[in-house]
Amino acid sequence: MTFGYVQLPDLEELEELLSLATASRVCALQRVLAHALTGGKRFRAALVATAAGFASPDPRAVARAAAAMELIHLASLIHDDIIDEAAFRRARPSLYRLFGRVPAVLTGDYLFASAFNLIIDLPKSILKIVTRAIRFMCEGEIAELGEKNFDVEAYFDRVRKKTASLIVASCQCGGILGNLRGAELQQLEKYALNLGIVFQIIDDILDLTGSPELIGKPSLQDLNRGIVTLPVIHFLNTSEEGSAWREKLARGGLSPEEARELAGRLASGGSLHYACKVVFLKIKLALGALEFLPAGRARENLREIAWGLLTPLRNLNYPDPAEELAKKIEPFSRGAGNLEKVIGGGQEILGAFLRV
Amino acid sequence: MTFGYVQLPDLEELEELLSLATASRVCALQRVLAHALTGGKRFRAALVATAAGFASPDPRAVARAAAAMELIHLASLIHDDIIDEAAFRRARPSLYRLFGRVPAVLTGDYLFASAFNLIIDLPKSILKIVTRAIRFMCEGEIAELGEKNFDVEAYFDRVRKKTASLIVASCQCGGILGNLRGAELQQLEKYALNLGIVFQIIDDILDLTGSPELIGKPSLQDLNRGIVTLPVIHFLNTSEEGSAWREKLARGGLSPEEARELAGRLASGGSLHYACKVVFLKIKLALGALEFLPAGRARENLREIAWGLLTPLRNLNYPDPAEELAKKIEPFSRGAGNLEKVIGGGQEILGAFLRV
Numbered sequence: 090m091t092f093g094y095v096q097l098p099d100l101e102e103l104e105e106l107l108s109l110a111t112a113s114r115v116c117a118l119q120r121v122l123a124h125a126l127t128g129g130k131r132f133r134a135a136l137v138a139t140a141a142g143f144a145s146p147d148p149r150a151v152a153r154a155a156a157a158m159e160l161i162h163l164a165s166l167i168h169d170d171i172i173d174e175a176a177f178r179r180a181r182p183s184l185y186r187l188f189g190r191v192p193a194v195l196t197g198d199y200l201f202a203s204a205f206n207l208i209i210d211l212p213k214s215i216l217k218i219v220t221r222a223i224r225f226m227c228e229g230e231i232a233e234l235g236e237k238n239f240d241v242e243a244y245f246d247r248v249r250k251k252t253a254s255l256i257v258a259s260c261q262c263g264g265i266l267g268n269l270r271g272a273e274l275q276q277l278e279k280y281a282l283n284l285g286i287v288f289q290i291i292d293d294i295l296d297l298t299g300s301p302e303l304i305g306k307p308s309l310q311d312l313n314r315g316i317v318t319l320p321v322i323h324f325l326n327t328s329e330e331g332s333a334w335r336e337k338l339a340r341g342g343l344s345p346e347e348a349r350e351l352a353g354r355l356a357s358g359g360s361l362h363y364a365c366k367v368v369f370l371k372i373k374l375a376l377g378a379l380e381f382l383p384a385g386r387a388r389e390n391l392r393e394i395a396w397g398l399l400t401p402l403r404n405l406n407y408p409d410p411a412e413e414l415a416k417k418i419e420p421f422s423r424g425a426g427n428l429e430k431v432i433g434g435g436q437e438i439l440g441a442f443l444r445v
Numbered sequence: 446m447t448f449g450y451v452q453l454p455d456l457e458e459l460e461e462l463l464s465l466a467t468a469s470r471v472c473a474l475q476r477v478l479a480h481a482l483t484g485g486k487r488f489r490a491a492l493v494a495t496a497a498g499f500a501s502p503d504p505r506a507v508a509r510a511a512a513a514m515e516l517i518h519l520a521s522l523i524h525d526d527i528i529d530e531a532a533f534r535r536a537r538p539s540l541y542r543l544f545g546r547v548p549a550v551l552t553g554d555y556l557f558a559s560a561f562n563l564i565i566d567l568p569k570s571i572l573k574i575v576t577r578a579i580r581f582m583c584e585g586e587i588a589e590l591g592e593k594n595f596d597v598e599a600y601f602d603r604v605r606k607k608t609a610s611l612i613v614a615s616c617q618c619g620g621i622l623g624n625l626r627g628a629e630l631q632q633l634e635k636y637a638l639n640l641g642i643v644f645q646i647i648d649d650i651l652d653l654t655g656s657p658e659l660i661g662k663p664s665l666q667d668l669n670r671g672i673v674t675l676p677v678i679h680f681l682n683t684s685e686e687g688s689a690w691r692e693k694l695a696r697g698g699l700s701p702e703e704a705r706e707l708a709g710r711l712a713s714g715g716s717l718h719y720a721c722k723v724v725f726l727k728i729k730l731a732l733g734a735l736e737f738l739p740a741g742r743a744r745e746n747l748r749e750i751a752w753g754l755l756t757p758l759r760n761l762n763y764p765d766p767a768e769e770l771a772k773k774i775e776p777f778s779r780g781a782g783n784l785e786k787v788i789g790g791g792q793e794i795l796g797a798f799l800r801v
Contacts, residue, residue, distance in 0.1 A: 115584045168550045171527075192590065194524045194550065195583040201557055202579035209572050216565050216572075223558035227551045228471045234548065 102152035110203040133158040133259040140263025142387035154262045157204040164200035222258035225250045253285025276381040283375035293318035312348035324360040458508035466559040489514040489615040496619025498743035510618045513560040520556035578614035581606045609641025632737040639731035649674035668704035680716040
């Protein structure tokens, strides 16, 4: 199993469990599930497996927890598609467009139940983590729909719930299986929370800068739907044009022309650069938290996963400053030795990134 | 707590647990949840509580299982509304119409997670029953969407999954808490399965015959949507006009005029009568299964619940034979003594019903 540059302990049973857990004698459902399972980076499974590596737990238990996280993620993606009416997901037509709204709702529900079924025999703490994460995710998504809030704090609160909660839960479950407890588990959660925020901000950046081919879905979707992401919030709160754009966004989504115009402003006005800075700050916090965990292969892998998240920034068509940033990431993104230098160097080296 | 004529052991904690389990600091979500929780007969909670009455389990455990079943039922209703695009539910505008599709998807997910959260500390067998029931429900609903099948067996298979599975699960959970095991638990499941089928067929009948005021939603919805219910299946398979209507239904939903016309045919051609007969047969099977359970208050209450299900037939505007049937039910629907007579009399007395 690989994730980015990271070679992870193989979870032979993962794909098998995913197939088994989603097997159904109802042909229509089986077709939908097979479609849903294809593709995907298995990011949450990788986190469970990696964090579990702090000890040597039963690989079947690890595979079950990992598969459950993937199923929950998949269920939430499917339900998100209905919400977004998104036509593309993972570069293929979404379940919603392909099979209609109805199977999508039901397939999501089926996957939630299948996920619980997988982890019923694991420690209760894991079940509790999972149910809490789902509740958080729903709260975060509903908050996003509610009032238009152009405040940075509200943004981070939403992201913590919507995106980070399942990433945190994956690390928590892995950590528990990997025998981490107390302060160590808390540091792992801190790592995961920052990782989750990075994950979302990179998604925000890619929506503004990535080509549809690169990101597997049409770009500028967030702006078209009136979802205010971190670069946009920065722009609204710092630019002279902010209040004019605020009014447009408060009315709902932007037109394609308006969205393209605003995306240009975000690039030229430094708001994308700001978002990149926050990404690096959060990566630093994530890596810092890892320092408190037992040294060894598991910790190295968690580090690599964090750096691996930055990979898409390297592929951006967006020329500057992200490309420059990306070039500077490259030397550090392979091999733990170099990473030590980055982190060891602390504020100076990170500062070099941030000043790009 | 009452259900129909039945006075059930009070679950003081039920409503409190329902409120607690659905409490959220996200205002938008809280508003939606409060709307979702209002109304409802708490039928599944009543089954859990009643079946648990075969022993004296911790009332908090019973309340938790009962609340979980209600939350799962509610979640599935909310998701069904999206599927059906139904505008009315429980005589009030549906969540979907009131708050939009998005909060409805998320609120359903939130309720599923809340339900699991409630039962995490109960025996694992209960968690397994619940996840299996949800998977069955989804399979049943998806099967309903798939191919048009006008076969009675396919209908019962769908109903077993779609409607009966949560009713069976409620009785199973109650029975486990009530210390039933092995053959007794199997008989309770048989009771519940037949009860679930009755529940659905009465719903089918009411959709054809009930006034919107009575049933809390517009009538003839099934036909308008092209969902083939038991009376329709009987008509298609027995009437000379069957093949003509088959073609119309196979094309999708009927127009309002066509739906009214077919409903008239079902009443005059004996297909509603057939559905009533099946109801009584299934009630007989349900009551027969109860004979194998320990005598006492719990068993009496389960009997009363079964008879109570027939109550709506008494209120039908549909004059004959349902009204006649209903008159004959009345004397038997109160008091265990009379029920004994009905069941004790076996085929003869049931035959008298069926010959109406």
